[in-house]
Amino acid sequence: MRISQAMEGKIPDDRVILGIDPGTNVTGYGIIGCSGNKMALMTYGIIDMTKSKGDHPDKLKKIFERVLSLIDEFHPDEVSLEAPFYGKNIQSMLKLGRAQGVAMAAALYRNIPIVEYAPKKVKMSITGNGNASKEQVSRMLETLLNFKAEGLLDATDGLALAVCHFFQNAKPGSKAGGSSKGQSNWKSFISENPNRLKKN
Numbered sequence: 001m002r003i004s005q006a007m008e009g010k011i012p013d014d015r016v017i018l019g020i021d022p023g024t025n026v027t028g029y030g031i032i033g034c035s036g037n038k039m040a041l042m043t044y045g046i047i048d049m050t051k052s053k054g055d056h057p058d059k060l061k062k063i064f065e066r067v068l069s070l071i072d073e074f075h076p077d078e079v080s081l082e083a084p085f086y087g088k089n090i091q092s093m094l095k096l097g098r099a100q101g102v103a104m105a106a107a108l109y110r111n112i113p114i115v116e117y118a119p120k121k122v123k124m125s126i127t128g129n130g131n132a133s134k135e136q137v138s139r140m141l142e143t144l145l146n147f148k149a150e151g152l153l154d155a156t157d158g159l160a161l162a163v164c165h166f167f168q169n170a171k172p173g174s175k176a177g178g179s180s181k182g183q184s185n186w187k188s189f190i191s192e193n194p195n196r197l198k199k200n
Contacts, residue, residue: 030159
């Protein structure tokens with residue numbers, strides 16, 4: 001889903017971040033443009049393989065090709081990926097790891113740096129709660145980026161990864177992407193964007 005204008009004026013693009021939440025059937029993605037402590041939504045959506053008639057390798061090929069096309073269209077400076085997590089179902093973990101791998105390969109093919117974030121880290125960065133639901137993350141992203149998510153939770157999961165990376169690296173009064181790793185930039189973002197907060 002393309003967002004032609006996500007904020008007043010030109011969408012900042014000093015730094016572009018692509019967030020990807022890989023999945024075996026649905027891969028979510030979101031792209032934001034950033035400048036200093038300002039960010040805006042450029043596009044978000046899903047790579048849907050649920051109706052694909054191909055086998056698992058065909059689905060992996062589709063993920064690789066679609067991620068590569070996003071990279072070639074939007075020219076992200078960095079890619080933020082969900083880190084692998086451990087589960088009880090070995091087969092599901094293996095397939096998910098392959099999906100993550102081909103998304104990584106697409107970024108590496110274009111020489112784009114990759115950063116990985118654990119799911120709880122992403123939720124904490126967006127909502128302040130590492131156990132937040134997908135719906136809570138989506139609603140907070142709507143507030144931060146001033147858009148309507150329309151229930152596309154896989155897409156907002158991908159978008160959350162991009163925003164998480166922005167918050168981990170944005171520095172007050174300077175171009176985003178510096179050395180303040182692990183430091184949330186909530187206070188400076190809110191102070192510069194007071195209109196983004198919804199009042200009850």
